[in-house]
Amino acid sequence: MSLILATEKLSKKYRGKYALKDADVHISQGDIYGLIGRNGAGKTTLLKLINSQIRPTSGHVLMKGRPMAYGSPGIALGALVESPGFYPDYSAKDNVRFMCQAAGRDRKGYAESLLKIVELDGTGSKKAKQFSLGMKQRLGIALALVNEPELLILDEPINGMDPQGIKDMRGLLVKLNRERGVTILISSHILDELAKFATTYGIIKDGLLVTEFTRDELEHRNTSGIEITAPDAQAVADALKEGLKLQDIRLLSPRKLAIGDRVEAWEAVSRWLFDQRIYVSQFHVRQHSLEDYFMGLTGGGEA
Amino acid sequence: MINTLRMDFRRLFKTRGFYLACLWALGIMAIMATASWFLADEFAREAGGLAGLSGGQMVAEARKLFNVSRFASFFMGAPSFMHLFLVVFAAGYISRDHQSGYFKNLLALPGAREKWLVGKQAAALAAGALFYGVVILGSVVVTLLFGNTPRIDVPQLAAFFGLHLSADLALFALLTLATALFQTRTAAVMVGMVFAFNMQALIYLLIDQIGFLPFDLSEYGMVGLAGRLDIFTFGQAQPDLLSSMMMGRGGFSNMAPTTPGQLLPVSLGLWAVLTFLSWITLRYRDYRG
Numbered sequence: 001m002s003l004i005l006a007t008e009k010l011s012k013k014y015r016g017k018y019a020l021k022d023a024d025v026h027i028s029q030g031d032i033y034g035l036i037g038r039n040g041a042g043k044t045t046l047l048k049l050i051n052s053q054i055r056p057t058s059g060h061v062l063m064k065g066r067p068m069a070y071g072s073p074g075i076a077l078g079a080l081v082e083s084p085g086f087y088p089d090y091s092a093k094d095n096v097r098f099m100c101q102a103a104g105r106d107r108k109g110y111a112e113s114l115l116k117i118v119e120l121d122g123t124g125s126k127k128a129k130q131f132s133l134g135m136k137q138r139l140g141i142a143l144a145l146v147n148e149p150e151l152l153i154l155d156e157p158i159n160g161m162d163p164q165g166i167k168d169m170r171g172l173l174v175k176l177n178r179e180r181g182v183t184i185l186i187s188s189h190i191l192d193e194l195a196k197f198a199t200t201y202g203i204i205k206d207g208l209l210v211t212e213f214t215r216d217e218l219e220h221r222n223t224s225g226i227e228i229t230a231p232d233a234q235a236v237a238d239a240l241k242e243g244l245k246l247q248d249i250r251l252l253s254p255r256k257l258a259i260g261d262r263v264e265a266w267e268a269v270s271r272w273l274f275d276q277r278i279y280v281s282q283f284h285v286r287q288h289s290l291e292d293y294f295m296g297l298t299g300g301g302e303a
Numbered sequence: 304m305i306n307t308l309r310m311d312f313r314r315l316f317k318t319r320g321f322y323l324a325c326l327w328a329l330g331i332m333a334i335m336a337t338a339s340w341f342l343a344d345e346f347a348r349e350a351g352g353l354a355g356l357s358g359g360q361m362v363a364e365a366r367k368l369f370n371v372s373r374f375a376s377f378f379m380g381a382p383s384f385m386h387l388f389l390v391v392f393a394a395g396y397i398s399r400d401h402q403s404g405y406f407k408n409l410l411a412l413p414g415a416r417e418k419w420l421v422g423k424q425a426a427a428l429a430a431g432a433l434f435y436g437v438v439i440l441g442s443v444v445v446t447l448l449f450g451n452t453p454r455i456d457v458p459q460l461a462a463f464f465g466l467h468l469s470a471d472l473a474l475f476a477l478l479t480l481a482t483a484l485f486q487t488r489t490a491a492v493m494v495g496m497v498f499a500f501n502m503q504a505l506i507y508l509l510i511d512q513i514g515f516l517p518f519d520l521s522e523y524g525m526v527g528l529a530g531r532l533d534i535f536t537f538g539q540a541q542p543d544l545l546s547s548m549m550m551g552r553g554g555f556s557n558m559a560p561t562t563p564g565q566l567l568p569v570s571l572g573l574w575a576v577l578t579f580l581s582w583i584t585l586r587y588r589d590y591r592g
Binding site: 048051052053054055070071072073074077078079081082083084085086087088089090094095097098099101102103104106143144146147149 | 306307309310313314317319399403404405406407408409410411412413414415416417418586587589590592
């Protein structure tokens, strides 16, 4: 898949201190890219740089392989960075219609359709300043969608939302991604939620992009071992040591054994047991969560 | 650019503050018209003996002098009064995008900063023109209430208010600069008020008193120059006995009325410089919202 966005040694310095340093981000077309990092790690700085809210100290942003001129994204972009920006004294519809006009997309019914997507179509003339936190977030997303973005940038979009709102938001983002082909760059503190739908991840720590990996790579890297339940665990352990030359096998109980960390060939183990007609009642691949993986990489702390 | 202008104008016409400012202007015009009614009486008593007319005849004659142009120029004759009015509204309007964070949404669109700069100044200028239109409309009504036939001297009014708008345009550019620099409504309002209140005149006066420059800087103070514009120097020249009586003209009473040749270069020069500085600031100053 071709890259829709890449950065080259992108850096931003505030008062002599780097908020982001030499970041090389790679986002493929069609990705849902989850950006993870602790508070102050540089996530929002990166998103602001991509949205031309701030000027880089050095480095470049490339959109579809072409260097982005500051203030001219070169692709259809939508962004919700930090708190949603709206006119508090106007209704959701007015706010969206203003943006529709600015973007040259003021066709009949378009603003209403966007409000329907984020479920704000029933708010009528209620002023945006009277909205709940979740409603304000959804209004921010509607505004970000006005430009029919190829790339949608969302900074903590599910902050302040209730569980149902979070679920709906996930559904909306997945739908936008699958049905409209919108590439999404999203940062979130709620890693378990991010793990449910992001296809690629980037981890930022202290202004540095530590690593990037896909969902498949995460599953691969994150497999921590296998747990097998069998009537005679000891016999199974002996067979595996003999047949597959596995060494890191621990007996957890007479009926349960664990094969050590980083067992990457769990499919081979499963197949071998099947081929040898060794009966097991349970075969469980243990995986760490995205959060565990993040903690392992960054040394803990809040994401 | 057209899209941004459409958005800005749509928001302008949906801004309650704009209509309130117009209503406020009409309210003040009503107060001034009432005051003028009684001032005409006083004027008649003072001048009655000279003309050899009775008191009642003189009052009637004096009130006939109140026409559309005179009423329309009352506001503007009071130094900086209407500019202050307009600038306070425009400061809120122009800084709203930055203050509310809406500017972030616009930044996703190409050339957003330049479009913002042009759009905001254009919409504020249109607001100014409409505002003065309301003043003229109010003047027509008041002229009718005075029992006079409203005659609108279009070239005279256009020249007069056009010159005032040129000063407003420079003030709007100052507001875009203040907004780009400080990114808050409070800062834009404060900067606008300070300049529209003609604080600049005080600073210029101080510099002139020190004798730092080989010429008098006060002669180039934009709001001061605008305040000394006399509507009757455009088109129908006539003795302006009432203006000086009713408006007082404060510190400007001893100064000659401003000519277009004096005000336009100052206004447009300031507008050009301030707009350029606004653009540079928008391009190079990070948006904090």
